[in-house]
Amino acid sequence: MTDTSLPGAAARATDTLLDTAYRRIFWRLIPILMVLWVLAWVDRVNISFAKLQMADELRFSEAVYGLGAGIFYIGYLLFEVPSNLLLQRIGARKTIARIAIGWGTICALMSYATTPTTFYILRFLLGAFEAGFFPGVILFLTQWFPSERRAKVFGIFMSSVALSGVIGGPLAGQIMTGMQGIGGLSGWQWLFIVEGIPTILIGLFALAWLTDRLEQAHWLSDEERSAVREDLERDARSLGPREHGFSTVLRDPRLWIFTLVYFCIIVANATVAFWGPTIMREAGFGHVATIGWLVSGASLVGSAVMIGNGLMADRTGRPLLQCVGSLIVGALGLAGVAFALHGSPQMVVVLFALALAGAYGAIPVFWQLPNRLFAGTAAAAGIAIINSFGNLGGFLAPYGLGLLKDATGQIAPGLVAVAVVEALAALIILMVVQRFFARRRA
Template sequence: MPEVASYTPKRTALIYRRVAWRLVTFLFICYVVNFVDRVNISFAKLQFLQHLHLSEAAYGLAAGMLFLGYTTFVIPGMKLVGVIGTRRTMSVLMGAWGICTVLLAFATTQHEFYVMRFLIGASEAAFAPCVILYLTYWFPHRLRGQMMSLFEISPTVAGMIGGPLAGWILQRFGHGTTLEGWQWLFILEGVPSIALGVMAWWWLAERPTHARWLNADEARFIEADVQASVGTLARQRASFMEVARDPRVYGFAYVYFAIFWCLNIFGTWTPTLLRSAGLATPLEIGLYSSVISLASAVGAYLISLHSDRRLERFWHIVAGACLTVVTFVTLPMFAHSALASAAILCVGSVGIFTALSLFWTTPTICFADHAARHAIAIMASLGSIGGFFSATVTGWLTTQSGKLDSALGVAAIVLVTGMIALRLVLPNTPQEHAPHASAAGEPSLD
């Protein structure tokens, strides 16, 4: 087996750049489509509330049902990884949520809508945790900030594409046909997930040694480099119950809960906020949403790249959280200005996606390999409850007051407490577990 030091920094960067182009690009596209399917309800809402006779509170519950299904099926989904592997699990999940998204178009009652949203959440539950675990097989800790950010900011690209696309579908389709525009939205955005699920089966490789597009030395080098970056504190071999008894898991889970709560505000209520600020048509709202998404994609990636170069996580995550808190506090002050609201949402979106991207590099400081699979499943399962509570609480508070102001204040408080929890569970010197001499001076992958 080749030693990590036998590869020069330049050659190392070239190998990882090739891996990133092959795997991260594909997973990026998959998660873009996933997030489009998850949040297209926020655009379909502009038409179907009256059709299905839903109130704002009922809409909040419908949006939250996805996260209830997500929470329920994360751990079973990650158990499936142990049976058929990450590659096959991701393939099956993509096809399943695509089919459920298409079927959502044919929901005719409020309760059918709830059930289908639950099934979409159940289908996609283990996908993001699978990807997070999968990336730890292919990239050492010092590169995971960049890789996680590319994966986690894919929802912002989904916003750039999905916003205008949803607006166009809602305006273009449904006239003179038996289906409404919102139904066409679910159908046309569900089919790509099914196709990507089929493609994932043969495009992805389970581990570096299974990749036909790497030679044997490159594959062994990647596995050795990844193992060398694990660090002395990382727990690697442990049963599910052993990991479940580790209190750090629940601290990290609460941090994810807080981030997920705030992320859901942006994903579910941005079109509503923009319409309240004065935008009229779905297409106009979609275009503004795409600008917000573009800003958050660029900003979050640049901050994550800086985090990798400095080999520092905590303060970069806190900086992102601070941007989000400031956004929630200031938004009500500019509620009637579309331009100002969009600018403030850009700042907050950069912040929350930075926090999300870098957060998933922190649990792998403490957990690796088999232990990481169990830990990520528990964290994702418990943390995703934040999406359910965010949707339902925000919907209820908005119904009670007629505005989102109080809901934004609650979200800011939750995020602050999440950062306190992160300080308590994150090792004081994570840098010890990231760099190795072989990586010194290694070029960036950007």
């Protein structure tokens, strides 16, 4: 029998207990959060596939589509911070369930978006209802996992973004071609209905399944709860003094630098998400189902990179450099797509996969950075501000590319511009953000 009275044996016993507890926390929380984030992205970007039918049927211009796709982020901006602050008052369980039920309902109602005005209103409402989910989950997970375990957890959770493409592409192709004309509805209308209803059901399930706080986690033993509580307290002490106040964080220039970086990341992210199917069609692939499978394959690469980045960041402790590397790869991939677009279709697919992997792979390691500088109310508000204002890039990219395509008939110049913005994010991290952490070590 092991003598746990010895310091080394006691430490090993504690580590084993913590590993077991964190595994149980992971399997309790992460699967349902991943399912919801997959559904959120499927419901958010299914418009990129619906466009392949609805734009011709409803005579929507590229600019109308781009504005409708991007106006989602205006609703997101206006309701993000209030939603995240509300989470601190009523808890993650009610907040996440409310958000999922709301956005699932709006997604199904998108089947009635037959005029530009209705299209804009419903897309705005979709953003308003989804606001708060992502930053709320990020804040929620920081209350369950210490900093040295978060990058892996964030990476696995955020891989849902890429997984949504793996699942959503083929599913969209199947629904739009297989259900065309059923009940007098077009395939794109069925797409919104079929993909909205499951979100409502999972949101109701989340209300019963999620746990707000560690003290309420009766599915952990008393020893496990105690060990995790002590570990989280140890982690908070090790990070040193962090900003906690809401008003103070608003005046902190670091917050706005992070917001600018995230804005650039989301410009690239929204470009590959909302214009991926159009890029494939421009490259010469005509069938909706084929386009769905190609986007799915690229998304699978992105999912692997997101998880791999998270694992590597936990092992190396260098999320900053990994974020820079991902952004550079994404920028090169997107610029390559622009130059290869009317050359080799196969090369476009490969370069698009690199662009998607870079854009998506930067996100989980980016979120490790602000979480090391802010805590408490500052973290809740800071995460929401970074996410909401940063997500204005999601408005600019679809709408700007739509305007450019209407004006020039080409998408390539817009893709080059987005690649430059993505490279700018890498430069800001190297030249500015890196100094934040250098000062803390000094």
